[in-house]
Amino acid sequence: PDALALTETWMKRLQRQAYLTSAGLAEEKGAFPLFERDAYLAGESVAELDDDVREAIARHGIRNALVTSIAPTGTISLFADNISSGLEPVFAFSYTRNVLMPDGSRRAEEVSDYAVRLYRRIKGAETPLPDYFVDAQTLHPQDHLKMQAAVQKYVDSSISKTINVPEDIAFEAFKNVYQMAYESGCKGCTTYRPNDVTGAVLEAKPKDTAQTQLALNEPATTTPSDAYETGGVVYMTRPLDRPEVLPGQTYKLRWPESDHAIYLTVNDVVRDGRRRPFEVFINSKNMEHYAWTLGLTRMISAVFRRGGDVSFVVEELKAVFDPRGGQWMDGRYVPSLLAAIGEILETHMINIGFIHRDGGDNVEVLARAAGEGGGLRLPDTCPRCSQASLIHQEGCNLCTSCGFSKCA
Secondary structure (H helix, E strand, O other), X not given: OHHHHHHHHHHHHHHHXXXXXXXXXXXXXXXXXXXXXXXXXXXXXXXXXXXXXXXXXXXXXXXXXXXXXEOOOHHHHHHOOOOXXXXXXXXXXXXXXXXXXXXXXEEEEEEEOHXXXXXXXXXXXXXXXXXXXXXXOOOOHHHHHHHHHHXXXXXXXXXXXXXXXXXXXXXXXXXXXXXXXXXXXXXXXXXXXXXXXXXXXXXXXXXXXXXHHHHHHOOOOOOHHHOEEEOOEEEXXXXXXXXXXXXXXXXXXXXXXXXXXXXXXEEEEEEOOEXXXXXXXXXXXXXXXXXXXXXXXXXXXXXXOOOOOOOHHHHHHHOOOOOOOOEEEOOEEEOOHXXXXXXXXXXXXXXXXXXXXXXXXXXXXXXXHHHOOOOOOOOEOOOOOOOOOEEEEOOXXXXXXXXXXXXX
């Protein structure tokens, strides 16, 4: 109740100043072309304004057809020291963001909510957070709606708001969310329920699964027997031996900018009863791309021959964006030729059973852990930085690592 009352106080003051400012602009520049004084003053929102505000509108008109709005500010909140974004509660109190450095490397930074940091600084780092510190997952759907309804009466345009509901919400409870939104005067209602079909968003891990999360995300350790030294250089793993004959597939790629088709051959090797990619070749009559494709295939092949989980190669290639623009292929946008090559490699890895359709070897392990009540959710991958840090907030996908947003 206190939060609702305080929010209404802020919004009423914001609404008042916004309308007075727009009326002042109308005095200087004129009202918007379709402004009709009597019809406008009879509007539901305008009828609730203070008398002096209505008098200013009656005298000068209004410059802006719509004055107040709660915009999606997820990306902006990252640049503003991770403050709360608009009407949304914070998604998580802390998480890790990977910052791209000038040399191309990434540095992991621990990011925490500003309000939490301020509270810890005042009360002490070890002081438990009070119950009024809530995030998007712990806030009840009805509380989401109460806050939206409190703001709606002071907003004449739209509100960017996502109501997070639990995955196991019953149908009647879900229906009641929309019924309550209608009855409370909300102009719109957006809900988000994570599920296996649409994918899950990044979530803060429960405390009791911290060790499990760490174990799943740790890279495979190298045993001492894998390491060897040649020419003064210590190699952590031995490259796989190449048999005389390898099975493989050749894929034809038609890049719209190229006059000739590009042929991508991927050969596989079988290790421990499992088929895995071993080497890559690219051929084309078009010599324009010869040098870099030759270098690319040699580098990819060198990575493949080291064994281990090489599925990251796919994500790195798919994340490459051509500054000149990508191309439309089969009704979808591909950001670069390298991304198209990455998609072919991904298709091949899926076809031979090296990775699963939703990506990566660890996906199956994570899914199994989630299904067994481990509390883990599969994060989405950002199309810009390829980090598993894409969250669903304010009706948009927002990357907490690089700030990418589909709505920006």
